[in-house]
Amino acid sequence: MVPAELAPVAAPEPGSVLDPVGPEAAQIAGLTWFMITLGGLLWLLTVVFLVLALRHRAHREPRASDRGAKSFIAVWGVVVPIVVLPIVFAYSLVVGVDISRPPPPGELTVEVVGHQFWWEVRYPEADVVTANEIHVPVGRPVRLEMTSADVIHSLWIPPVAGKLDLLPGQTNTLSFRVDEPGRYLGECAEFCGIQHARMQFVLVAQPAEEFAEHLRALQATTAEPVGELAEAGREVYLAAGCGQCHRIEDVSEGADFAPDLTHLATRDTIAAGMLENTRGNLAGWILDPQGLKPGVRMPPNNLSGADLQALLAYLESLE
Numbered sequence: 263m264v265p266a267e268l269a270p271v272a273a274p275e276p277g278s279v280l281d282p283v284g285p286e287a288a289q290i291a292g293l294t295w296f297m298i299t300l301g302g303l304l305w306l307l308t309v310v311f312l313v314l315a316l317r318h319r320a321h322r323e324p325r326a327s328d329r330g331a332k333s334f335i336a337v338w339g340v341v342v343p344i345v346v347l348p349i350v351f352a353y354s355l356v357v358g359v360d361i362s363r364p365p366p367p368g369e370l371t372v373e374v375v376g377h378q379f380w381w382e383v384r385y386p387e388a389d390v391v392t393a394n395e396i397h398v399p400v401g402r403p404v405r406l407e408m409t410s411a412d413v414i415h416s417l418w419i420p421p422v423a424g425k426l427d428l429l430p431g432q433t434n435t436l437s438f439r440v441d442e443p444g445r446y447l448g449e450c451a452e453f454c455g456i457q458h459a460r461m462q463f464v465l466v467a468q469p470a471e472e473f474a475e476h477l478r479a480l481q482a483t484t485a486e487p488v489g490e491l492a493e494a495g496r497e498v499y500l501a502a503g504c505g506q507c508h509r510i511e512d513v514s515e516g517a518d519f520a521p522d523l524t525h526l527a528t529r530d531t532i533a534a535g536m537l538e539n540t541r542g543n544l545a546g547w548i549l550d551p552q553g554l555k556p557g558v559r560m561p562p563n564n565l566s567g568a569d570l571q572a573l574l575a576y577l578e579s580l581e
């Protein structure tokens with residue numbers, strides 16, 4: 263049994279579409295406000311007409327002419343929708359086309375692969391693979407090249423960009439820019455299985471130098487564990503079969519369906535944004551992932567206390 267305190271909310275608070283942090287998101291927010299305002303006005307008008315009609319009936323006022331009633335229906339039921347709907351359609355089209363434009367030159371490309379129920383993240387230029395955490399520099403255009411390894415997922419970071427599906431066998435690209443540094447919650451927005459709701463990630467927008475430093479740190483990874491305990495931990499990792507699913511650079515090949523652990527210790531969360539990356543949470547996750555996240559692909563691991571401590575020391579050394 264895993265105690266309840268093992269499952270705090272680790273990822274940042276969900277952001278809002280109405281609180282945009284970049285130009286693409288600002289366009290979407292503008293469209294959203296336009297629709298809310300227009301819809302609200304039309305709703306108010308409808309209520310006013312309804313009240314007038316009810317009062318009319320209650321006072322048993324004589325009926326207006328048939329002609330008047332017919333032209334009222336023609337104007338409000340036909341003419342107004344014919345004018346209003348194309349305006350809404352045109353505005354959404356303009357926004358849709360504008361935010362799907364390829365980014366200006368100098369963009370950062372990040373590859374994202376959706377898996378049940380986590381996100382594989384690759385920086386092809388830096389030759390770095392990680393998971394459930396996308397770092398981007400503030401103010402620089404970003405292009406996410408997205409695909410799926412299994413079923414259809416959808417990537418959504420509400421204050422940053424619109425939703426876009428990740429489809430098996432196809433690459434979709436999502437372009438955006440983030441102008442405010444921060445940690446933003448990203449979610450899967452397409453039902454993809456039992457843990458769809460906990461398929462989250464963190465988008466970290468940071469100043470350019472900090473981002474470059476982060477990438478350099480990931481590139482400089484050494485696979486050699488430091489200290490006896492961590493060394494023993496690597497043996498546990500291999501003997502327990504962790505490496506059959508997980509990849510660690512120069513240690514294990516892994517398989518396609520489990521997150522790369524080469525930089526595990528640099529990540530703020532584990533279990534796709536669900537748990538803070540602490541020693542206790544990591545231990546609980548290794549022993550009983552099904553208890554924390556039923557239906558996840560990882561099986562439980564029955565390790566002795568000593569083996570677990572060694573394995574944790576090793577995993578916490580993976581920077």
Ligand code: CUA
Nearest residue numbers: 415450454458
């Ligand atoms: Cu992935 Cu829902």
